Amino acid sequence: xxxxxxxIIVNGVTGRMxxxxxxxxxxxxxxxxxxxxxxxxxxxWPHLVLVGRSEAKLREIAERHGLDDWxxxxxxxxxxxxxxxxxxxxxxxQREKAIRQAIxxxxxIYTEKPLAEDTAAALDLARAARAAGVRTGVVQDKLFLPGLxxxxxxxxxxxxxxxxxxxxxxxxxxxxxxWQPAQRPSWNYRAEDGGGIVVDMFxxxxxxxxxxxxxxxxxxxxxxxxxPRRVDEAGRPYQATADDAAYGVFELAGGVIAQxxxxxxxxxxxxxxxxxxxxxxxxxxxxxxRRCRVQHRAVTPKPVWxxxxxxxxxxxxxxxEVPDNEDFDNGFKVQWEAFLRHVAxxxxxxxxxxxxARGVQLAELGLVSAREGRRVEVxxxxx
Ligand SMILES: NC(=O)c1ccc[n+]([C@@H]2O[C@H](COP(=O)([O-])OP(=O)(O)OC[C@H]3O[C@@H](n4cnc5c(N)ncnc54)[C@H](O)[C@@H]3O)[C@@H](O)[C@H]2O)c1
Numbered sequence: 001x002x003x004x005x006x007x008i009i010v011n012g013v014t015g016r017m018x019x020x021x022x023x024x025x026x027x028x029x030x031x032x033x034x035x036x037x038x039x040x041x042x043x044x045w046p047h048l049v050l051v052g053r054s055e056a057k058l059r060e061i062a063e064r065h066g067l068d069d070w071x072x073x074x075x076x077x078x079x080x081x082x083x084x085x086x087x088x089x090x091x092x093x094q095r096e097k098a099i100r101q102a103i104x105x106x107x108x109i110y111t112e113k114p115l116a117e118d119t120a121a122a123l124d125l126a127r128a129a130r131a132a133g134v135r136t137g138v139v140q141d142k143l144f145l146p147g148l149x150x151x152x153x154x155x156x157x158x159x160x161x162x163x164x165x166x167x168x169x170x171x172x173x174x175x176x177x178x179w180q181p182a183q184r185p186s187w188n189y190r191a192e193d194g195g196g197i198v199v200d201m202f203x204x205x206x207x208x209x210x211x212x213x214x215x216x217x218x219x220x221x222x223x224x225x226x227x228p229r230r231v232d233e234a235g236r237p238y239q240a241t242a243d244d245a246a247y248g249v250f251e252l253a254g255g256v257i258a259q260x261x262x263x264x265x266x267x268x269x270x271x272x273x274x275x276x277x278x279x280x281x282x283x284x285x286x287x288x289x290r291r292c293r294v295q296h297r298a299v300t301p302k303p304v305w306x307x308x309x310x311x312x313x314x315x316x317x318x319x320x321e322v323p324d325n326e327d328f329d330n331g332f333k334v335q336w337e338a339f340l341r342h343v344a345x346x347x348x349x350x351x352x353x354x355x356x357a358r359g360v361q362l363a364e365l366g367l368v369s370a371r372e373g374r375r376v377e378v379x380x381x382x383x
Contacts, residue, residue: 007083011051018089026333078105093194108135115356122357138356144331150292160280170274171263177231186232189240196242201262203359214252220375221366226265293319
């Protein structure tokens, strides 16, 4: 089979997302499986150019995985003719500048979310990429989670009748860093470094809601910094200046009401770290990262409110598991494969910079809502 090598700069490969999800679980996994088969019978083969700030860390990662192409010089990597794609998993604040450089170098671009720090910058990147004729993509991994794929299958099959509401619960306890190290980077808790749960999670909520239930028309959010002081990676205490919890209500085109809580200061009494309950006239579902359970109207019990009696029903046991019916691959990898096909053959890929800009817009307007204490309309974005 003819192999078509596609040179990819992987910037931010030493980070949590860059290393585990993008390098190991996606790009190296694609190589291990022989590349991405294309419609013309050839195969797209990712050639990886690791880019970062620390020579020692890059060398160590490259050696660990049998790679030999790495550099701390982004400009030099972008100048190479054998590189077609720039990928960015750096801290959010470094992204815009690097992507601009990649557009100028004429590279196709794939990036972690959020695309930029504000809507104006995100739209500007989308326009610049279009003017340069380069293809773009933004990570929207949650769409490819088994739980959400099963939810989509239920929606496509008309299971819910009319969808009424969505309630989502995302979060877990992120350790403060004093007596146990935190399991997320400290920049996430500093607004001045691009942190905050709204900018982190609302871009995800945007595409989940828009793709499954309808475009977001309004947002109302209340935010909090529940844990004001944390301890960083070096053991130094710092002031948490960014929101670590957001309680949002979203009105969608078509009338669905979505209510999504996001928090890094909540202890999990759920089956998964994120769960969405969807209620419709014909049935309801609860979907997590992997599982999805349903209850149809025909088998819905009739609880009667009576606090004087102990609970009369085992509510959880009244739901039915939705079967997998297919093999679900890692969501990041599935989206990478789609982007590589998009670059190699022009196959459709709708999660582009404009889609990414809509996610940034929802985060920005969520913060406006929280600051001003009001419900905010979300205008349509166009290039
Ligand atoms: N899709 C998802 O589910 C998901 C989840 C978490 C994070 N993210 C996104 O991925 C990106 C990276 O997040 P992460 O959690 O991997 O962060 P991280 O702190 O673990 O990694 C950040 C990377 O950026 C690099 N970097 C470049 N310039 C830097 C600078 N000036 N200061 C600090 N680091 C710098 C670091 O070396 C490192 O490789 C963020 O934009 C974040 O929003 C996405």
